[in-house]
Every structure is written in structure tokens, then in C-alpha cells.
Amino acid sequence: MSMCPAAWGLLVLCGLSLWTGTQGLAKNPLLSRTRRAPDDYSGDPKKCSYTFLVPEQKITGPICAARGYATDKDRVTRLDVASVRDLLSKQRREVETLKLVVDVDGNLVNEMKLLRKESRNMNSRVTQLYMQLLHEIIRKRDNSLELAQLETRVLNATAESLRLSSRYRELETRFSALSAVVNNQSVLIAALEERCMQVYGRRRDHHPEGPPLVQVVPENLPVSVPRFTNEIQRDNGREAPRERGSRSGPSPTGSTMEAQKPPAGNFSVEGPYRDCLHAQEAGHTGSGVYLIRPEEASRPLQVWCEQGMDNGGWTVIQSRRDGSVNFFRNWDSYKSGFGNIDGEYWLGLEGIYKLGRQGDYKLLVELEDWTGKKVYAQYSSFHLEPEAEGYRLRLGTYQGNAGDSLGSHNGKQFTTLDRDKDGYAGNCAHFQKGGWWYNSCGQANLNGVWYTGGVYRSKYQDGIFWAEYGGGFYSMKAVRIMVRPID
Numbered sequence: 001m002s003m004c005p006a007a008w009g010l011l012v013l014c015g016l017s018l019w020t021g022t023q024g025l026a027k028n029p030l031l032s033r034t035r036r037a038p039d040d041y042s043g044d045p046k047k048c049s050y051t052f053l054v055p056e057q058k059i060t061g062p063i064c065a066a067r068g069y070a071t072d073k074d075r076v077t078r079l080d081v082a083s084v085r086d087l088l089s090k091q092r093r094e095v096e097t098l099k100l101v102v103d104v105d106g107n108l109v110n111e112m113k114l115l116r117k118e119s120r121n122m123n124s125r126v127t128q129l130y131m132q133l134l135h136e137i138i139r140k141r142d143n144s145l146e147l148a149q150l151e152t153r154v155l156n157a158t159a160e161s162l163r164l165s166s167r168y169r170e171l172e173t174r175f176s177a178l179s180a181v182v183n184n185q186s187v188l189i190a191a192l193e194e195r196c197m198q199v200y201g202r203r204r205d206h207h208p209e210g211p212p213l214v215q216v217v218p219e220n221l222p223v224s225v226p227r228f229t230n231e232i233q234r235d236n237g238r239e240a241p242r243e244r245g246s247r248s249g250p251s252p253t254g255s256t257m258e259a260q261k262p263p264a265g266n267f268s269v270e271g272p273y274r275d276c277l278h279a280q281e282a283g284h285t286g287s288g289v290y291l292i293r294p295e296e297a298s299r300p301l302q303v304w305c306e307q308g309m310d311n312g313g314w315t316v317i318q319s320r321r322d323g324s325v326n327f328f329r330n331w332d333s334y335k336s337g338f339g340n341i342d343g344e345y346w347l348g349l350e351g352i353y354k355l356g357r358q359g360d361y362k363l364l365v366e367l368e369d370w371t372g373k374k375v376y377a378q379y380s381s382f383h384l385e386p387e388a389e390g391y392r393l394r395l396g397t398y399q400g401n402a403g404d405s406l407g408s409h410n411g412k413q414f415t416t417l418d419r420d421k422d423g424y425a426g427n428c429a430h431f432q433k434g435g436w437w438y439n440s441c442g443q444a445n446l447n448g449v450w451y452t453g454g455v456y457r458s459k460y461q462d463g464i465f466w467a468e469y470g471g472g473f474y475s476m477k478a479v480r481i482m483v484r485p486i487d
């Protein structure tokens with residue numbers, strides 16, 4: 001290919017010489033002859049001179065003839081000239097074509113260069129992509145490795161949790177076994193304690209089984225309540241104090257009336273009055289919290305006045321209704337009072353005593369069972385003896401529909417866990433978990449444990465029972481003890 005332009009260039013040169021030669025011949029045929037004269041070239045013998053011979057046959061290229069070669073055939077005709085012209089024009093066209101070819105070839109070369117450059121770029125790009133792909137592959141392999149590690153860790157964690165749950169079940173089993181052992185030991189300890197008592201004779205008259213159970217199961221037992229056995233409710237927050245009371249013994253002092261803030265709502269800022277009848281006579285006909293001060297009392301007391309029932313004027317000295325207050329308390333607490341005036345409370349033995357000192361009072365016990373039925377026990381007179389007499393209970397005659405379960409407590413002193421004045425060998429407050437005018441131990445336990453549902457199951461009769469109404473194992477839903485001056 002690279003040889004072509006040179007060959008073609010020579011041909012062009014020859015063609016051009018031929019062209020100028022024929023032009024000259026065309027213009028002046030005589031000159032041709034003249035130029036053939038020998039003296040024309042004698043001046044410079046080194047020069048090579050050419051004579052173009054135009055043969056009759058078709059000429060396919062330039063023809064050189066030596067000077068002096070002259071025949072008749074050398075004579076150039078017009079026809080020959082035309083032929084040469086045709087040939088020349090043809091060759092010129094071919095030259096043009098060749099030029100075009102050369103141009104195209106150059107373009108092709110450029111294009112090829114561009115393509116090569118592009119190819120190099122592509123190669124570079126491909127290499128780059130390949131590297132990127134390799135990187136991606138490596139990264140994915142790393143990721144899959146990481147994933148595998150994670151899976152392993154998850155599996156390990158699962159195995160660990162299974163192991164822990166198995167261990168937990170094992171511990172539960174052991175805990176159950178230990179609980180059983182503890183229970184057995186409790187029984188054993190109780191038996192040993194009893195043996196000790198017998199050996200040392202400290203409590204020969206003590207009844208290890210607790211006080212005799214109340215056997216009264218009257219006909220008017222609220223039978224609409226199913227006689228299921230119920231335990232102390234553990235899921236009721238308000239019963240927590242009661243449960244604590246039944247299990248952990250009396251509080252040293254407990255909350256007293258002095259520590260209380262007046263509850264919102266029905267609260268009279270007037271007074272203090274002698275009692276609730278006095279407040280009613282002063283125009284306060286609404287039930288609520290009042291401030292009273294019995295004549296000999298050293299301090300005023302907050303109290304709930306029941307002004308709507310049975311002509312009103314009732315001073316509430318005890319209230320139970322939801323188990324929100326612990327009634328398993330010591331002497332001082334029972335003496336001064338505790339609880340919430342608009343909820344459950346005990347007015348206090350000293351306050352009750354001072355109330356009774358200022359006139360003749362009667363007593364009303366209001367009981368509500370778990371069907372919502374209310375029954376009453378009223379005593380025609382009521383007062384307490386002073387603390388020196390253990391706040392001995394003095395009652396009149398019974399009247400009502402609840403049955404007389406307090407009459408047997410008449411004349412009894414008050415007993416708490418830390419002051420045993422009852423008629424039983426042991427301490428009734430211990431067994432019946434409250435404070436009361438226990439006998440041995442008795443037919444009523446209105447300061448006992450607040451059980452839900454009525455019939456309860458307990459080792460001792462420690463519920464809020466009124467034996468004549470429901471028996472010793474039926475705990476009332478609500479109780480109120482009230483006093484009022486006798487009309």
C-alpha cells in the first residue's frame with residue numbers, strides 16, 4: 001500500500017510531461033520538429049531528452065524514444081492527439097479517483113487510529129471493571145463469611161437460651177423440692193415446739209390446735225354465694241396491708257388519727273361537737289367526716305358521721321369495707337385509733353371510752369354480706385370501762401336480725417397481740433389476727449382479716465365473722481360499728 005503513492009506519483013509525472021508536450025505540439029506542430037533538432041540539446045549533453053511516440057495501438061503507459069529515431073510512423077496525426085487527450089483525461093480521472101482513494105485511505109487511517117485509541121480506552125475500562133468485579137467478589141465472600149459467623153452466633157445464642165431455660169426448669173424443680181422440704185421442716189418445727197412445751201410444762205393448758213372453732217352455722221347463711229374455698233387475694237393491691245397484717249404481726253404503732261389529713265369531700269370544718277348527734281342537732285344533716293371532741297377527751301377526733309340512717313346522729317367507731325387497712329395491730333394503736341376516716345378505720349379505745357363517759361349510748365352493728373344483703377345487731381346500751389380495766393365492754397340487750405354474736409363478749413376486756421386479757425389459754429388476737437373483746441375466743445371477730453368472697457379457708461377463724469350470721473368461716477364484706485346517744 002505504501003508503495004502505491006510513489007508509483008502513482010511517477011505515472012502522474014510522466015502524464016504531466018506528456019500533457020505539456022502534446023499541448024505544445026497542438027499549438028505549433030512545427031515546433032515539434034524544431035525541438036527534435038540535434039542542436040537543441042547539444043548545449044547540455046548530460047540532459048536526457050524524451051520523445052513520446054504515440055503508437056497506433058492503444059497506449060497503456062508512457063513511451064520513451066531515443067532522439068534521432070525517426071520514421072514515417074513518427075508523424076503525429078490529429079487523431080493521435082485526440083487519442084492521447086482522451087487517454088490523459090482518463091488518466092486524470094483515474095488520478096482524481098486515486099486522490100479520493102488516498103483521502104479515503106487517510107480517513108481510514110485516522111479512523112483506525114481513533115478506533116485503536118478507543119480500543120485502548122475500552123481495554124482500560126474493561127480492566128477497571130474487572131478489578132471492580134474482583135473487588136466485589138472478594139467483598140461478597142467477606143460478607144458471606146460474616147453472615148456465616150452471624151448465623152453461628154445466633155445458633156450459639158439459641159443453644160445458650162435453650163440451655164438456660166433447661167437450667168431454669170431444673171432450678172424450678174429444685175425450688176419446688178426445697179419448698180416441700182421447708183414445709184416439712186415447718187411442720188417438724190411446730191411439732192418440736194409442741195414437744196418443748198410439753199416437756200417444760202410452760203403451757204400445759206395451751207391448746208396446740210388453737211382456740212375452739214365457732215360451730216354456729218345458722219340457717220340464714222348467705223347461700224347465694226358459692227361455698228368455694230378462697231385464699232387471701234394476692235393480686236389486689238389494696239389488700240396488701242391486710243395480708244401483711246395477717247402474716248407479719250402487729251405494727252409497732254400504726255397510723256393514728258393524729259397523723260391523718262382530713263379527707264376531701266364531706267368534711268365539716270366546724271365543731272368540734274360532742275358527737276355526731278350533736279353535729280346533726282347543730283344543723284349538719286349530711287353524712288361525712290366531722291370533728292368531735294368528747295367532753296373529757298384531751299384532743300379532738302376525726303370521725304365519720306352517719307346522718308342518713310335510722311334518724312342519723314350515729315358516730316361510726318369502726319369501719320371495714322375493702323381490706324385497705326391492716327387491723328392486726330398492737331395495744332397503743334388500738335388505743336389511739338388508726339385508718340382512714342373515709343375508708344376503713346378504728347376510732348380508738350380511748351376515744352370510744354370518752355364518748356361513753358358523756359352520756360348513755362346505744363350500739364349498732366351493721367353487717368353486709370357478699371350478696372349485698374345488710375343485717376343489724378343493736379344493743380340497747382353501750383360503754384367501755386377505762387384503760388385500767390382493759391376497756392371492758394358493757395352492753396345492753398340485743399335487738400336485730402343478724403343474731404346476737406356480741407352478747408358473749410359482754411364484760412370482756414380488750415385484747416391485742418401484746419396485751420392478752422382474754423379468757424383463753426393462748427392469745428386470741430394471735431389466732432384471730434385482730435384486737436377485740438375476746439372471750440375464748442368468741443362469736444364475733446369484726447377486726448379480723450378481710451377476706452374476699454365470703455367463705456374463706458384458714459387454719460384459724462381469723463376472718464371478719466359474726467357467728468350467728470354465716471358462721472366462723474364466713475367473712476363479711478363490710479362492717480360498721482356505730483354509737484348514738486339513747487333518745
Ligand SMILES: [Ca+2]
Binds near residue numbers: 420425
Ligand atoms: Ca389469753
